Structures are given as C-alpha cells and as structure tokens.
Amino acid sequence: MITLQDIHKHYGAVRANDGISMEIAEGSIHGILGENGAGKSTLMKVLAGFVRKTSGTIRLDGRAADYKGPGKATQLGIGMLYQDPLDFPSLSVLENFMMGRSRGVSSNKGSHRHQLEDLAGSFGFRLDPDTPVRKLTVGERQQLEIVRLMALGVDVLILDEPTTGISSHQRQVLLTALRKLASRKKTILFVSHKLDDVEAVCNRVTVLRQGRVTGEMDKPLETSRLLGWMFGSTPESHPRSEVEPGDNILTMKEVSSPGGRTGLIDCTVTVRQGEVVGLAGLEGSGQDVFLRLAAGLIKPEKGMIRVDKDVMTGRDHHAFRECGATFLPAARLEEGLIPGLTITEHFALQAGRGVLVPWEQSRESAAEGIDRFRVVGTPPSPVESLSGGNQQRLLLALMPRDPILLLLEHPTRGLDVESAQWVWQQLIGYTATGSSIVFSSAELEEILQVASRILVFYNGVVVKDTQTRDTNLAEIGKAIAGKV
Amino acid sequence: MVRRTVGAYVLMLLGVLCLTTLIVLAAGAPPFAAFYHLFEGSLGSWTKFAQVLTRWIPLTLCSCGLVLSFRIGLWNIGVEGQVVAGAISATAILRMSAEAGFPGISLVLVFLGGMLGGGVWAIIAGLLKTKGGVNEIFGGLGLNFVAQGITLWLIFGPWRRPGVASMSGTEIFPSSLWLPTIASLRLSPIGLVLTVVALIAVAWILTRTRLGLAFKGIGNSPKAAYIHGLKPGRYMLYAMGMAGACAGLAGTFQVTGVYHRLIPSISSNYGYLALLVVMLANYNVSWIPVIALFFVCLSVGSIQLPMMLQLDSSLSGIVQGALVLGILFLHAWRKRTQERNS
Numbered sequence: 001m002i003t004l005q006d007i008h009k010h011y012g013a014v015r016a017n018d019g020i021s022m023e024i025a026e027g028s029i030h031g032i033l034g035e036n037g038a039g040k041s042t043l044m045k046v047l048a049g050f051v052r053k054t055s056g057t058i059r060l061d062g063r064a065a066d067y068k069g070p071g072k073a074t075q076l077g078i079g080m081l082y083q084d085p086l087d088f089p090s091l092s093v094l095e096n097f098m099m100g101r102s103r104g105v106s107s108n109k110g111s112h113r114h115q116l117e118d119l120a121g122s123f124g125f126r127l128d129p130d131t132p133v134r135k136l137t138v139g140e141r142q143q144l145e146i147v148r149l150m151a152l153g154v155d156v157l158i159l160d161e162p163t164t165g166i167s168s169h170q171r172q173v174l175l176t177a178l179r180k181l182a183s184r185k186k187t188i189l190f191v192s193h194k195l196d197d198v199e200a201v202c203n204r205v206t207v208l209r210q211g212r213v214t215g216e217m218d219k220p221l222e223t224s225r226l227l228g229w230m231f232g233s234t235p236e237s238h239p240r241s242e243v244e245p246g247d248n249i250l251t252m253k254e255v256s257s258p259g260g261r262t263g264l265i266d267c268t269v270t271v272r273q274g275e276v277v278g279l280a281g282l283e284g285s286g287q288d289v290f291l292r293l294a295a296g297l298i299k300p301e302k303g304m305i306r307v308d309k310d311v312m313t314g315r316d317h318h319a320f321r322e323c324g325a326t327f328l329p330a331a332r333l334e335e336g337l338i339p340g341l342t343i344t345e346h347f348a349l350q351a352g353r354g355v356l357v358p359w360e361q362s363r364e365s366a367a368e369g370i371d372r373f374r375v376v377g378t379p380p381s382p383v384e385s386l387s388g389g390n391q392q393r394l395l396l397a398l399m400p401r402d403p404i405l406l407l408l409e410h411p412t413r414g415l416d417v418e419s420a421q422w423v424w425q426q427l428i429g430y431t432a433t434g435s436s437i438v439f440s441s442a443e444l445e446e447i448l449q450v451a452s453r454i455l456v457f458y459n460g461v462v463v464k465d466t467q468t469r470d471t472n473l474a475e476i477g478k479a480i481a482g483k484v
Numbered sequence: 485m486v487r488r489t490v491g492a493y494v495l496m497l498l499g500v501l502c503l504t505t506l507i508v509l510a511a512g513a514p515p516f517a518a519f520y521h522l523f524e525g526s527l528g529s530w531t532k533f534a535q536v537l538t539r540w541i542p543l544t545l546c547s548c549g550l551v552l553s554f555r556i557g558l559w560n561i562g563v564e565g566q567v568v569a570g571a572i573s574a575t576a577i578l579r580m581s582a583e584a585g586f587p588g589i590s591l592v593l594v595f596l597g598g599m600l601g602g603g604v605w606a607i608i609a610g611l612l613k614t615k616g617g618v619n620e621i622f623g624g625l626g627l628n629f630v631a632q633g634i635t636l637w638l639i640f641g642p643w644r645r646p647g648v649a650s651m652s653g654t655e656i657f658p659s660s661l662w663l664p665t666i667a668s669l670r671l672s673p674i675g676l677v678l679t680v681v682a683l684i685a686v687a688w689i690l691t692r693t694r695l696g697l698a699f700k701g702i703g704n705s706p707k708a709a710y711i712h713g714l715k716p717g718r719y720m721l722y723a724m725g726m727a728g729a730c731a732g733l734a735g736t737f738q739v740t741g742v743y744h745r746l747i748p749s750i751s752s753n754y755g756y757l758a759l760l761v762v763m764l765a766n767y768n769v770s771w772i773p774v775i776a777l778f779f780v781c782l783s784v785g786s787i788q789l790p791m792m793l794q795l796d797s798s799l800s801g802i803v804q805g806a807l808v809l810g811i812l813f814l815h816a817w818r819k820r821t822q823e824r825n826s
Contacts, residue, residue: 335708336711338709348697356694357693
C-alpha cells in the first residue's frame with residue numbers, strides 16, 4: 001500500500017505538484033489521469049526517485065520512506081517505465097536485461113538468459129535475447145523494460161503514457177500483461193490522458209489538474225465526470241479575430257513522417273490566409289512534427305506539402321523560409337536563440353545583405369524590438385542572460401514584420417497571463433493583413449480563446465478539425481482523451 | 485570579481501614559474517641563470533631579435549587563420565599540413581619561374597600560389613567534415629601525414645638535388661628569388677608587413693563583416709544558426725579555406741624568406757604551436773601578436789641553454805605547454821564557478 005501525503009514539487013514559482021494526497025492499494029491498477037501540465041509525470045518522477053520532492057511524505061506500507069535517486073527507489077521495489085525507454089540501443093536484449101545486475105567477474109549469461117526467456121514467456125512477450133535493442137520497436141523496448149524491472153524485484157510499477165507510439169496489438173499485449181501483474185499482487189500506476197486505456201484496465205482513477213487532485217473514482221468509470229475533472233469548466237470565450245479566410249497558404253496531403261514518439265500519420269490539412277489554427281492534444285501527439293514539416297525542418301516520408309502555390313515536399317528549411325514560412329521553436333536556447341550573441345547581433349543576422357554588418361541599424365532595430373515587445377534587456381545584453389519569459393519575447397520580436405505563415409511552438413511559454421494576452425493581440429494583428437498562424441500550446445484554454453480553428457492530435461493522427469465557434473471545451477477534451 | 489580573476493591568473497603564472505624552476509633544479513642548473521639566458525638569448529641583440537621576428541612571422545600568420553576556424557567551432561589540427569601545402573605550392577611556382585626568370589612578378593604569384601595551396605588543403609579537410617561527417621581533427625591529422633609524405637617524395641624524387649638526393653632539401657633557389665631582407669639582419673620587411681596586414685584583416689573580418697558574425701553564430705550554435713537562415717556547412721568551408729590560406733602564407737614565407745628551398749620540416753611545427761597561441765589568447769586577435777612573440781622568445785632563447793648551462797632547449801616547450809594547460813584549467817574553473825553561481 002502506498003500513501004502520498006501532501007506532496008509538493010515546486011520549480012521556482014511553478015507548482016507542478018501542489019499538495020497531492022492519495023492512496024494506492026496493493027495489487028491494484030491505479031490510473032492517474034490529466035491533461036498537459038496536470039503534474040502527473042512530475043508526481044510519478046517523485047515517486048520513482050527521479051526527482052526530489054519539495055515537501056510531503058511518501059509511506060510504503062505505513063512506514064515513511066525517504067529516498068534519493070532511482071537506484072534507491074528500485075531497492076525499495078519501485079520502478080518506472082519512462083515515456084522514452086532508457087535503454088542501450090547498441091547492446092543486445094540480453095545485455096540490457098542484465099545491466100546493473102551481474103555481480104563479480106563472470107557475467108553468468110546462461111542463467112540470465114533462462115530468466116529472461118521465462119519471464120518474457122509468462123507475459124506473452126516475444127523477445128529475442130540476441131537482437132540489438134535499436135532494432136526493436138517502442139512496444140518491444142517497453143516489454144524488455146517491464147521484464148527487467150520484474151527481475152529486479154520491483155513490486156510497484158509506474159508506467160508513464162505507455163500506450164503512446166505502440167501498435168494496437170502491442171497495446172493489447174501490454175494491457176493483458178498488466179492484468180497478470182496485478183493478479184500477482186504487483187501494484188501498477190498507470191499514467192495516461194487516454195480514457196479508453198484507463199477504462200479498459202484500471203480499478204481506480206485519480207484525476208489531476210494543474211498540480212492538484214480534482215477527483216477520484218472507482219470502477220465502473222463515468223466518462224463525463226472524468227472529463228469534467230480533467231478539463232475543468234468552460235472558460236469565458238473572448239472575442240477573437242473573425243477574419244474571413246482567404247486563399248490556401250499551407251496544404252498537406254496524406255503526409256506521414258516519423259518523429260517524436262508518435263510521428264505524424266496520414267495528415268491532410270489545408271490552412272488558409274488569415275486563419276489562426278491551434279494544435280491541441282497531449283504534447284508529443286504529433287503537433288511538433290506537423291509544425292516542423294510545415295517549416296521544412298523535417299522531410300516527409302510520404303505525401304505532399306505545398307506552401308502557397310509552390311510544391312515544397314523534400315526541400316530544406318531555408319527554401320521554406322524564402323516562401324514565407326517562419327518557424328518559432330520551443331527550445332529557446334538550443335534552437336531559437338544563439339547563446340553568446342547579444343540582442344543586437346541577433347538583429348544584425350537578419351539585417352539585409354552586403355559584406356559589412358550594419359551595426360548602427362542593427363542596434364536601432366534591437367532597441368525598437370525591445371521596446372515593442374517589452375523585453376527586459378538592452379541591445380548589448382547576451383541572450384542567455386535574459387529570463388525565459390524575456391527570451392520568448394525576444395523570439396517574437398525577431399520575427400519578420402510581414403509574415404506570411406507563422407509556425408509557433410508554444411509561443412507564450414514562460415509568459416504570465418497578461419503578457420501572453422498582449423502577445424496574442426500583436427500576433428492576431430498580423431492576421432488582419434493576411435498572415436496565417438499555426439501554433440501548438442500545452443494550454444487548452446489558450447487555444448480555445450485565441451484560435452479560430454482547432455486541430456486535435458491523438459497518437460499522431462488528426463482526429464478532429466473544427467472551427468472554434470462550432471465546438472466547446474467538453475468536445476475538444478473528449479477528442480484529446482481519445483473519445484471522438 | 486575582476487580582482488579575483490586577475491589574482492587567479494597571477495597565481496597560475498606563478499605556478500608555471502614554480503614548475504619550470506623545479507625542472508631546472510632537477511636538471512642541476514641554476515634557475516635564475518636559466519631564465520636570464522632564455523630572454524638574453526632572444527632579446528640580447530638586434531641580430532637575435534631579428535631571428536625572433538623571423539620566427540614570429542609564420543607563427544602569427546598561422547594564428548590569424550586559426551582564429552577564424554576556431555571561431556566557427558572547428559578544431560583545425562590540419563593547420564600543419566596546410567603550411568606544408570602552401571610551401572609545396574610556393575616551391576613549385578618558384579621552380580617554374582627559376583627557369584622563366586621574372587623575379588618581381590613571380591614573388592607575388594608565389595605568395596598567391598601559397599595561399600591557394602594552403603586554402604585548398606584546408607578545404608579538403610572541410611569537405612571531409614561537411615560532406616563526409618569526418619571529424620576535422622582526424623581529417624586534418626590524416627592530411628598532415630599526407631602532406632608530409634608528399635614533401636618527402638618531392639625532395640627525394642622529382643625535385644631532388646642533382647647528384648645526391650639529400651635530407652637537407654631541394655636545391656637552393658637563385659638569390660633573385662629570395663625575399664628581400666634588411667642586409668645584416670636577414671629579416672624580411674615584406675614578411676612583417678604581411679603579418680600586420682593579416683592581423684588587421686582578421687580582426688576586421690571578425691568584428692565588422694557578416695562573415696565574422698556568421699562564424700560566431702554558427703560556432704556557438706549550428707542548430708539555431710540554421711534556423712536563422714545560415715548554412716553551417718558553407719561557412720565552415722569558408723573558414724577552413726581562409727585558415728588554410730593564412731597557413732599557406734606562412735609556408736610560403738618559410739620557403740622564400742627563411743630556407744630558400746623546400747626541406748622536410750618546412751613547417752617547423754608552427755602550425756601546432758599556433759594552436760597553443762590561439763588557445764592562450766582566448767581566441768582574441770589583439771593578444772595573438774603578444775603571445776606569439778613571447779612563445780618565439782622562449783624558443784629562440786632556449787637555443788642558448790645547451791651551450792651555456794648544459795640544459796636541453798626543449799625547456800621552452802615545457803613552459804609553453806604548462807602555460808596553455810594552466811590557462812585551459814583556469815577557463816574551465818571560471819566557467820564552472822559561473823554556472824554554479826547562476
């Protein structure tokens with residue numbers, strides 16, 4: 001039996017977990033539901049020892065447990081299956097299985113092999129001990145992890161979004177294996193945003209929202225109540241830009257591409273001039289892949305992409321840029337800004353052509369951009385000295401004046417509510433002159449407030465494509481959770 | 485905070501001094517005398533100083549080029565081979581004009597040819613990196629060996645001295661093809677002017693041109709620079725080409741102004757030494773001539789040591805190496821304390 005008492009995890013001012021208390025019974029499959037930013041992954045990382053809690057108590061069978069690091073947690077019997085399998089691709093299945101366990105000089109491969117084959121067989125997993133792990137699918141790597149954790153004597157198994165990016169057959173195998181584990185008195189924590197999966201296998205569900213527990217329920221599960229706890233009530237709808245959409249500016253036809261966990265599968269979408277399209281769905285469901293395909297940073301495996309009238313399939317990012325696609329990455333210091341360069345130098349990179357750098361002009365542009373977007377900084381400030389929120393403002397200030405197609409990855413990340421609203425005012429202003437905006441956001445409320453059209457991504461597929469005025473929070477929430 | 489930094493540097497210099505003193509003592513020689521001879525041997529007379537400057541020229545030329553390749557984030561270890569390639573090109577042109585007989589024009593051609601030779605050699609390493617994904621350290625090192633091999637082949641093969649092929653190199657060029665020098669000093673004013681021009685040019689490129697800004701951007705973050713519209717591959721080739729051209733100039737100078745022929749060790753390790761100079765200068769152009777001068781003084785001065793004190797002249801190498809290690813350690817330490825404080 002696991003008891004969580006008033007768990008807090010703060011990252012500076014952000015309260016990822018804001019006083020969470022719950023009980024998990026032995027031998028149960030306990031679901032943790034929530035949308036982006038609910039705090040589910042953080043809570044599980046705290047439980048698994050990956051991250052230190054800010055305050056609160058964890059009790060295992062009544063006794064308070066304080067452990068640092070996943071190794072200690074494993075000794076106490078807690079193991080976690082991460083969203084991205086943490087394994088060694090160049091080593092074989094058997095070697096991964098044995099990792100960290102062989103004592104002494106000789107590695108005793110024979111007995112480990114038997115154990116691997118027995119355990120795998122008992123769950124119905126088909127794992128060849130000698131295949132290198134990089135040749136396995138995500139589902140198979142998960143199976144290997146489960147088997148490895150069981151061999152380590154783990155009694156509490158945490159799975160973080162396990163059914164993302166695996167085939168439906170593998171999903172069935174996984175869910176069956178989980179039921180088997182529960183029947184062997186193992187405790188399972190199943191973190192997900194997918195209602196179907198949770199309903200299929202969980203005995204009890206706790207719903208989180210913005211760092212807090214909003215509701216708990218036993219089987220049988222009531223979908224509408226769960227959705228209400230996950231997404232909250234409908235916010236007031238703000239008046240948004242009602243520009244009449246013009247010509248097609250971005251066309252994707254049956255585009256598929258790998259990327260992230262789910263990739264993008266068979267996407268056919270057309271964006272028109274003046275539209276503000278919000279990409280909704282759990283992070284990593286294909287929104288990022290969509291944006292990067294539209295920016296030319298990823299080349300599609302199948303399908304056709306057109307920007308305005310030109311067929312752009314297979315061309316590189318700079319060609320897309322010339323056609324008017326502007327990409328704003330979410331990773332500010334890794335992709336968006338160049339550390340070590342000042343604000344002026346960033347503007348200088350964009351200033352015209354010619355041999356010499358127009359330093360005066362660049363300094364003026366920098367000062368102007370700082371002023372317009374209220375960046376707290378001066379032209380000679382190195383960009384890494386700016387706070388996250390100000391880096392985001394700077395990224396927006398660096399965008400071209402008359403953009404044709406804006407592709408924004410989490411454009412208001414790190415900004416407080418007021419700043420975010422102000423930024424959207426500026427951005428929506430662009431649509432009046434025919435610009436189109438496609439953006440992803442972790443906050444559903446933002447999308448509902450600002451976008452004129454919403455695309456919902458689920459497991460790499462666009463499951464819903466609707467005008468915002470024709471839908472509401474509940475419907476979008478359903479689509480995000482997989483119930484279309 | 486600044487005081488702390490200066491203090492750290494002083495401490496480091498003292499540490500290097502102590503290390504050197506210990507080694508001198510262990511070799512059984514008086515330390516003060518050793519240091520005295522190091523500097524007397526290089527600055528003691530005009531003749532000696534002229535020797536210093538003659539070595540300063542190729543070292544600084546190589547360093548100028550390396551600042552550019554370092555700026556874009558490349559470890560251009562192949563600079564040695566680029567010096568040799570420049571020297572080979574220069575020798576080839578000189579041999580051709582020795583037969584034709586137009587000294588004035590041919591010297592200009594020779595320098596241009598040397599730049600081209602060094603530049604091309606560098607671009608080969610650059611292409612290996614941008615198109616083949618071969619790390620520039622391995623590519624450069626491999627090409628160093630190839631260049632060395634070609635030199636030996638030329639000296640013992642097609643370009644050998646009539647009669648007996650010799651390790652002392654090819655035939656000496658007629659004096660009409662020598663770089664003009666100040667009579668007794670054997671110092672070439674053209675070489676000095678060339679070096680000063682190179683220093684100014686590189687400083688100008690880095691601070692005032694788009695090219696320099698592009699180098700900086702790509703060097704700091706190739707990914708972000710790409711999203712800002714720069715093509716990292718193309719600029720890397722530019723940087724390598726320019727670094728190779730500077731190294732080629734150094735090689736040309738060695739052939740026309742110092743040895744007047746091609747010898748096996750024509751690059752005299754100036755390329756590798758230039759790497760140390762640039763690292764010590766923290767990639768700052770204004771420090772390069774000073775640090776290069778210091779290094780050369782050490783090298784020239786250490787020639788006195790075997791005669792005067794029965795010490796091996798490689799002591800200068802120890803000082804140079806210890807200094808660079810000290811600086812690298814300091815930089816890493818400062819970076820760590822900065823990260824910890826933020």
